[in-house]
Amino acid sequence: MIQFEHVSKVYETQSDENVALEDINIQIEEGEFVFILGHSGAGKSTFLKLMLMEEKPTKGKVFINGQDLTRLRRRKVPYMRRQMGVVFQDFRLIPTMTVYENVAFAMRVTNISSKTIKNRVPFALSLVGLEDKMDRLPDELSGGEQQRVAVARALAHGPKLIIADEPTGNIDPEMSMDIMQLFEAINKVHITVVVVTHEHELVQKLAQKYNNRVITLAHGQVASDTSHPEVAEMYEARMREMGMEPTYL
Amino acid sequence: MRFSSFAYLVGQGLHNMRANRLMTFASMGVQTVCMILVGAALLFSMNIDAMVDYIGEQNESYVYLVDGLSDEQITAAGEAIKAVPGVVEVTYISPTDVLTEFDDMLSSYTNLTDTFSSDNPFHSMYKVVVDDVANIDPIIEDLSMIENVESVSATRELSKLFVSVQTVVNYISYGLVAVLALVSIVVINNTIRLTVFARRKEIGIMKLVGATNGFIRFPFFVEGVTSGLISAAASSGVVCGAYYALYRFYLENPTTLSNLLGGTLVPLEEVWYYIVLGFVAFGFVMCGIGTATSIRKHLNV
Numbered sequence: 096m097i098q099f100e101h102v103s104k105v106y107e108t109q110s111d112e113n114v115a116l117e118d119i120n121i122q123i124e125e126g127e128f129v130f131i132l133g134h135s136g137a138g139k140s141t142f143l144k145l146m147l148m149e150e151k152p153t154k155g156k157v158f159i160n161g162q163d164l165t166r167l168r169r170r171k172v173p174y175m176r177r178q179m180g181v182v183f184q185d186f187r188l189i190p191t192m193t194v195y196e197n198v199a200f201a202m203r204v205t206n207i208s209s210k211t212i213k214n215r216v217p218f219a220l221s222l223v224g225l226e227d228k229m230d231r232l233p234d235e236l237s238g239g240e241q242q243r244v245a246v247a248r249a250l251a252h253g254p255k256l257i258i259a260d261e262p263t264g265n266i267d268p269e270m271s272m273d274i275m276q277l278f279e280a281i282n283k284v285h286i287t288v289v290v291v292t293h294e295h296e297l298v299q300k301l302a303q304k305y306n307n308r309v310i311t312l313a314h315g316q317v318a319s320d321t322s323h324p325e326v327a328e329m330y331e332a333r334m335r336e337m338g339m340e341p342t343y344l
Numbered sequence: 345m346r347f348s349s350f351a352y353l354v355g356q357g358l359h360n361m362r363a364n365r366l367m368t369f370a371s372m373g374v375q376t377v378c379m380i381l382v383g384a385a386l387l388f389s390m391n392i393d394a395m396v397d398y399i400g401e402q403n404e405s406y407v408y409l410v411d412g413l414s415d416e417q418i419t420a421a422g423e424a425i426k427a428v429p430g431v432v433e434v435t436y437i438s439p440t441d442v443l444t445e446f447d448d449m450l451s452s453y454t455n456l457t458d459t460f461s462s463d464n465p466f467h468s469m470y471k472v473v474v475d476d477v478a479n480i481d482p483i484i485e486d487l488s489m490i491e492n493v494e495s496v497s498a499t500r501e502l503s504k505l506f507v508s509v510q511t512v513v514n515y516i517s518y519g520l521v522a523v524l525a526l527v528s529i530v531v532i533n534n535t536i537r538l539t540v541f542a543r544r545k546e547i548g549i550m551k552l553v554g555a556t557n558g559f560i561r562f563p564f565f566v567e568g569v570t571s572g573l574i575s576a577a578a579s580s581g582v583v584c585g586a587y588y589a590l591y592r593f594y595l596e597n598p599t600t601l602s603n604l605l606g607g608t609l610v611p612l613e614e615v616w617y618y619i620v621l622g623f624v625a626f627g628f629v630m631c632g633i634g635t636a637t638s639i640r641k642h643l644n645v
């Protein structure tokens with residue numbers, strides 16, 4: 096479903112070049128649940144932005160459902176994005192819209208009937224425990240609540256792939272566990288889930304319980320992958336070659 | 345597009361207008377002024393056209409023949425006049441016709457027919473109508489070269505003046521319309537740009553959740569085109585009202601000059617639909633262009 100082939104991403108800033116990802120090779124199958132684990136600045140958000148076509152790879156190719164994103168027509172981009180549900184690290188809620196509207200408009204964009212919207216928005220919000228705050232504006236919610244609205248929005252239009260960037264970054268541990276278990280439940284109905292996080296303790300707990308795949312990013316490289324143990328050795332060898340100690344988190 | 349999406353997007357456009365009402369109001373004001381000026385220029389030019397037509401219809405030149413010609417010579421001269429390019433109508437007027445006409449005009453004072461019955465002082469002449477008053481000079485030259493023609497008189501001075509006024513007025517009108525169209529586009533462009541700028545984050549988010557450019561653009565078009573149509577309605581009202589008042593004033597206060605030019609302006613009944621349709625089209629097209637050029641930048645996400 097998702098395939099990264101020798102993908103590198105270099106951000107050009109005025110002063111220098113910032114290597115965010117370096118020669119990434121990852122394949123994620125349909126129906127998988129994958130944690131992307133890594134310290135801050137490891138390149139996790141960049142990884143997601145490449146899937147969303149918010150950024151273009153400097154080198155290499157990204158495929159989604161066999162479609163090479165670097166060769167996707169500009170006109171087709173919206174339709175590709177509709178197949179995904181995205182929880183952004185910075186939420187990206189629209190401040191002038193109520194919670195209900197924030198979820199509803201993302202469905203409207205996808206050309207879903209207003210009847211379906213009316214039914215599904217409250218349902219999606221109840222999944223994240225916000226059914227009684229539908230008429231609030233995002234500013235009137237806590238950070239964690241805003242994050243849960245973002246989760247509801249990502250789920251509401253029924254995507255085949257859920258991508259979440261630090262979805263528990265602003266939520267207390269208990270609620271974090273609930274959100275993660277919500278993703279696990281969604282995955283049970285064969286929806287592919289990619290969750291990016293730096294909370295390795297939470298990942299450890301969940302991955303063991305649900306047998307999830309964990310890919311660790313470090314310094315823009317894949318440092319380990321529970322589905323491909325050989326990756327870790329390759330990473331260590333590469334780091335030693337460069338005279339560096341392999342670090343993970 | 346689903347009807348519910350359509351209704352939603354129209355609602356968004358109208359909502360944007362209200363949210364941005366000061367700027368919307370200002371831009372509608374500028375557009376209304378532009379349209380009023382365009383309307384005034386067009387009405388002015390329409391009336392000049394009508395006056396030129398009127399004078400053109402009055403365009404009667406007279407070709408006087410020399411005295412004492414035979415009937416054959418008169419007919420030959422008539423044929424020669426007909427053959428001049430640009431001449432569309434030729435009517436023979438005999439000295440007796442002239443005398444009768446004058447007699448009719450002066451019947452209360454004297455009886456000319458009796459006085460001059462045996463010794464008519466008038467010459468034979470031809471009344472000539474040309475197709476285009478603008479070309480009257482070469483025609484008159486041709487006419488005066490014809491054998492047995494004594495002189496040619498044309499009411500051409502007024503015609504010439506009006507034809508040149510017509511040309512100038514038309515050029516000024518076209519120029520004015522072009523400039524005002526540009527002003528309208530710039531004003532709308534700026535208004536919409538302001539809304540777009542206020543919503544640029546929102547537009548970015550919409551793009552990331554899979555909105556097409558058309559979906560994002562639509563409310564802005566609604567906003568631009570609605571303000572164009574409101575301006576069109578306002579300026580139609582002002583222009584038609586003012587023109588009707590002017591029409592009445594012109595009719596009720598005749599002057600020598602106005603009589604010479606037909607005595608009346610083109611009536612409102614004959615022009616109002618040009619005005620209204622013109623304004624609507626102007627508002628629609630200019631706002632469409634203004635809107636289209638203002639959004640592009642923020643859609644590249």
Ligand SMILES: Nc1ncnc2c1ncn2[C@@H]1O[C@H](COP(=O)(O)OP(=O)(O)O)[C@@H](O)[C@H]1O
Pocket residue numbers: 106107108113114115133134135136137138139140141142
């Ligand atoms: N728009 C940008 N311009 C320049 N550098 C960037 C930009 N976005 C991210 N980076 C850099 O790329 C690296 C990876 O960033 P990111 O993918 O956001 O990491 P993470 O999400 O794992 O914290 C960091 O060093 C960051 O400073």
Ligand SMILES: [Mg+2]
Pocket residue numbers: 139140141184260
């Ligand atoms: Mg990040």
